[in-house]
Amino acid sequence: MELFFLILLIVLMAAALGSGFPVAFALPGAAIISIGLAAGAGYFFAGNVDAYFAHGGPGQWLSAGVTNFRGVYWEAERDTLIAIPLFIFMGIMLQRSKIAEDLLITMARLFGPVPGGLGISVILVGALLAATTGIVGATVVAMGLISLPAMMRNNYSVPLATGTIAASGTLGQIIPPSIVLIILADQLAGGVDQAGNIRQALYKETTGQGQMPSDFAIASTSAGELFLGAILPGLLLVGLYVLFMLGFALINPKAAPAVRQEGKMDGRFLFQVFITLVPPLSLIVLVLGSIMAGVATVNQAGAVGAIGAMIMAGYRLREGQGKGTYSPAILAILALLGLGVVLGFYDVNIKRINTPEDVTGVILASIAVSLLLVATLWSGWRTLKMENTLREVMMETAKSSCLVFIILIGAAMLTSAFRAFGGEELVKHFLQGLPGGFWAQFFMVMLVVFILGFFLDFIEIAVVVVPIVAPILLADPSANITAVWLGVMLGLNLQTSFLTPPFGFALFYLRGVAPATVKTIQIYKGVVAFISIQILALVIVGFYPQIVNYLPNRTSLLAETAPPPKNxxxxxxxxxxxxxxxxxxxxxxxxxxxxxxxxxxxxxxxxxxxxxxxxxxxxxxxxxxxxxxxxxxxxxxxxxxxxxxxxxxxxxxxxxxxxxxxxxxxxxxxxxxxxxxxxxxxxxxxxxxxxxxxxxxxxxxxxxxxxxxxxxxxxxxxxxxxxxxxxxxxxxxxxxxxxxxxTKVRAVLAGAAPLAAMEARMNDFKDAILSMDNAKVQEQLEVLRADVTAIEGTSEIRKGLNEARKILRTATPDSQAAVAEIDKSIAALKADLAWRQKGATELLPQLDAYDKATGDTIGLRQLTRLPEHVAADLVSCLSNHRDISLNF
Structure with a gap:
């Protein structure tokens, strides 16, 4: 009976989606109806509402949350998802401020004289917009309105022109910052935990050992790592598009002719290129660079992107309306440069203000931040007053974000129902029963995702399919793939869902703005070549996982929070x-x-x-x-x-x-x-x-x-x-x-100089014992003890200080006895200094030379972090997938 209700669940979902019922209600509706029918049937025919559920049932969910159905309510509250509305705001703001139009016009003039130049400019602008707006609909519509008429006017092949525009518009799904990658990271986080439990159980069953070695564990992933992993595959896809356009133009010049643009490429034009390209590129560097440098999380980078987009919109909307157009942007740039200079010269930390220099640094940083805040508020006021842009952008952001979160919650309900009826076990057994091992399983999953892309949007596929198949694929020790690689591969595959007929959204967007002379069949023909290129990119990335894993590993090993060499x-x-x-x-x-x-x-x-x-x-x-x-x-x-x-x-x-x-x-x-x-x-x-x-x-x-x-x-x-x-x-x-x-001997000998300075402090402290208040003396002693303790190998010296501390803490402290104990510490210090200073002069340079010769080999595990050249060498090894199946 569980199988019957599982089939009913799938049929209900497919029927609802096929009839055009909103996805946000089709997914949870199918789950609620099938669960209700199964519970009712169990109550009437078996006397138990849980009878027809393979795992738990409504009766158990209310008390134990067997399939995590109770956790559905919290589906939208995970930290990873905070970035979604921020990046949506960033994209819509840039689209409304006509940044896309400026890019298209400028790039068309720049690349027009090259064979296939208009097509290349569309591809490059699509890549730039992908890294700034990331909104497929807005990008395709903008390029369709501006570039398609120009390409047709210059005798471009209609299928080539429409295919180029539609494919370039979908680059925002794989080039970060991407909403697809954020959702995939969120779904993979749970998949990694499940896969880890599966692999641990498999290790125990096959070896009989209770604890699996740590290096066999599955590393989790985050949106930031997926962003880093997707950069090179995204650039690879752009490169393949450009190569295709160049090749097509050389083979068939009439279908993609070079275009001579009006006007000269003089200083004024170059200035226009600078103003058009540098701000979006700077925003990309700020958003992605802050993530790569480990300075910001994805959520923080999303906030940076949103503010940057608003500042750019502030001057673009006011362009041509007199002086002061760029004033907020210039103020923001000066504030950022000032903040960078301050951070370069001062340790700005409010919790660690110890010197006047620290106070100066905090004051200067506060001034720079205040100027940046003024620039942000100034730009925000402009976007609010000019064409009511800010209000409209916020409304669109709220609508889009709500749509994403409602679908996430609905999909979580559907997935819980699917698991409750034993669907996950069926999928697992089916995949594991395929001949060919992991790669047969992986190919089948990718094929299913590709086919689903013909009918469903990327969000539905990501939140329904990924939680079911990801644990199965990640747990397999023969491939031992990383979650980052799996996420990027799925992201590349999901990108095709925007292009595949009959329901590819990019096709609908382009059809809506294309002239009547462009036939729908021509749009369909045009995207076939680009779908083939995406499949080629999938194959390349599949065979060379280093393309995905390299940047996340390099960033991880070189970051301030890098794992220690003993990891x-x-x-x-x-x-x-x-x-x-x-x-x-x-x-x-x-x-x-x-x-x-x-x-x-x-x-x-x-x-x-x-x-x-x-x-x-x-x-x-x-x-x-x-x-x-x-x-x-x-x-x-x-x-x-x-x-x-x-x-x-x-x-x-x-x-x-x-x-x-x-x-x-x-x-x-x-x-x-x-x-x-x-x-x-x-x-x-x-x-x-x-x-x-x-x-x-x-x-x-x-x-x-x-x-x-x-x-x-x-x-x-x-x-x-x-x-x-x-x-x-x-x-x-x-x-x-x-x-x-x-390491210990080097630290002991390096303590010779600071230890020598302690002798004078101890002598001064003896005078303080005899002349100062006992409470103040004890405070000074605690500071002295802490400073001596900080020097390696001073246990004998500390004995006298410890005894003096005990004496001074008694009800009737004996000052002379305390001084006598300090004298013992001074004697021990002098005895230590004799061999320490000799060792610091004679032995320490030799040990330094020894450390230089062996520090990155024999002494590597003793370091607090990997040297840069070692980390760079390890990245290529870590970026490969190592087969560990023979250990299971």
Missing amino acids: PRLQYCMEGYVSDRFARDGASILSAIDATSKLDVSYLPADLQKELKAGLTAAAKAVPLMQDIDATQAAVTAAAADYRPLHVQVRALERDARRLNEELKDLEVVVQRAGPTGIYSEARGEAAKARIEELKAEQAALLSGIPADWQAKHDAFAKVQDAENKARNLYRRTVDQAGDPV
Whole structure:
């Protein structure tokens, strides 16, 4: 019966959408009706409203939220979605201020003389508008009104012209900032959590170990990472469009002729180009650059974009109306430049104002921010008063945002109902049953998304399909794809939904503004080539995931919040980098270790001598241990060639057997609850018993297909694999043992200078004990103790200070006894200074040279963050998808 109501849910949704019923009501309506009918049928025919639900049911949702149906209310409250109205406001404001028209006219004059120049200008303007407005309808309409007549007037092929305009208008769906990417990031966040649980459960079932290694975990994603991941694929798509236009113009010059524009390309024209192109490009740099630099989140960047769009609209709407047109924009630019200068010279933090310079920095930053606020309010007042632009833009933003959020809530209800009727399990079993593994599953999902694009908008596809299929695809350890790559691939695919007939929205927008002489069939013909180019871009990005993963990884590793070198996710690639360094510079590294081992350290305390010697001994072992890793890794690769086919075969049989276990558990519940006092009839209980026997026989048949030599071959491969894991763990422990002592000795010797300054402070403090109030003396002592503690290796020196502190805290403090304890600290300090100063002069430069030779190899894990050149090297490794399936 669950299957019947699942089919009813899909039929109701399809019928509602096909009849033209609003999507915002079709999705939740189908869910509510099917759930109501299933609950009613269960109540009347089985005496239980939950009887016909595969997972939970209304009775359980009210108390436990089994399918998270109660969480639907909070669907629109996630932080990620705050950026949507901000970017919508930014796009509509720029469109209403006629920035798009200026770009089209200027670019047409700039590229007109080139073969296919008008088409190229449309593509480039589409890319620029995508990175600023991101609104497909506005972009297509603007370019259709301005460029289509010009292209037809200059004898461009009608299908080529219409296809170029429609395709260029959809670039806003993949080039950030994009509403599609924000929604996908929001949906993928939940998918990553589910996929992580699936992979953890799979690891436990196949290996018997309760805890999966951290480097096998699935990394989550955010809208900012998706923005970064989509930049290069978006530029790739633009490049393919331009190449197609150039090639078409060269092969068939009559269909895309060069156009000689009126007027000279003089200084006035160049100034117009500057005024037209620089502000949108600056806004793109501010929005995307702030995200890439880690300065702003996506929400904060959206606010920057909204304010920037309003400032641009402030001068564009007033253009040609006298002096002062650019005054608010100039004021904003000066304020930003001033703020940049202040931040470059001062540490502006209100919570850390300690010096007069800090006060000056805060005051100057406040002045700059105030000027920026004045410029923003000034521009806002202009947009409000001129053509009532601000009010209309805010109304359109509110309408568009409400539409998106209502669809999100409705889709969440539909997805919950789909899961409740067991639809997610059916999809999972279908995909996992496909021959060909992950790539067959992925191809099927992409094909379904592509076909759905013929009939549905991107929002419906993103919020209905992605939550169901994303966990299945992300959990697969054979491909081990990143959520960023999956999101960008889906985004590229969803972009085609705007172009594919019969319901491509870009086609409708263009049809609405195209002259009557342009036939609809010509528009359809025109987009075919561009749909093919999008599919080609999908294939390229699919085969080269580095195109997507490179920028997010590079930004992550070079940001202020970069993960430390000991992060488990970095170890595999980091050890590959160190192995290459050892192969190239191993001799010089070992020479540096040997030279440091021969240094005279006899004047150091015995414990430091011992630690330093142990650290250098461990460092000498690092190179041969890395060679062990390389050897065991090669052994695993060689063994995997024969083992992999058997592993895939057996794990598939075990997966199918486990799937039957789930059905067996459900049937056993039916048997337990059947009978005169149960919620199920005796007949249904007997039928369940019979089905249990069938499933057990089917399960036994599946498991009997496992080859007899499976366990022996599995154990043999596991032994080889375990050798690699042990080699890696031993190397990591050894380099940690090598790095810690050297780091400690360097820190101790570096403390010689600050420790020398402490002697005078301690002598002054003795006088203070005898002359000052006890309360003030204790305050000074706490400061002195903290400063001494900050210097490495001062435990002996602190003993006297600690004893003096105890004496001064007694009811009857003995000043002379406290002074005596301070004298002990001073004596310990002088004894320390003798060897510290000698070490700082003789040994510390040698240790610095040792650190320079080994710091980015043996000492890499001891650093607080990766050096820039190491991070840049690791990016390419991390950007590939590593198959980890043989560990499961």
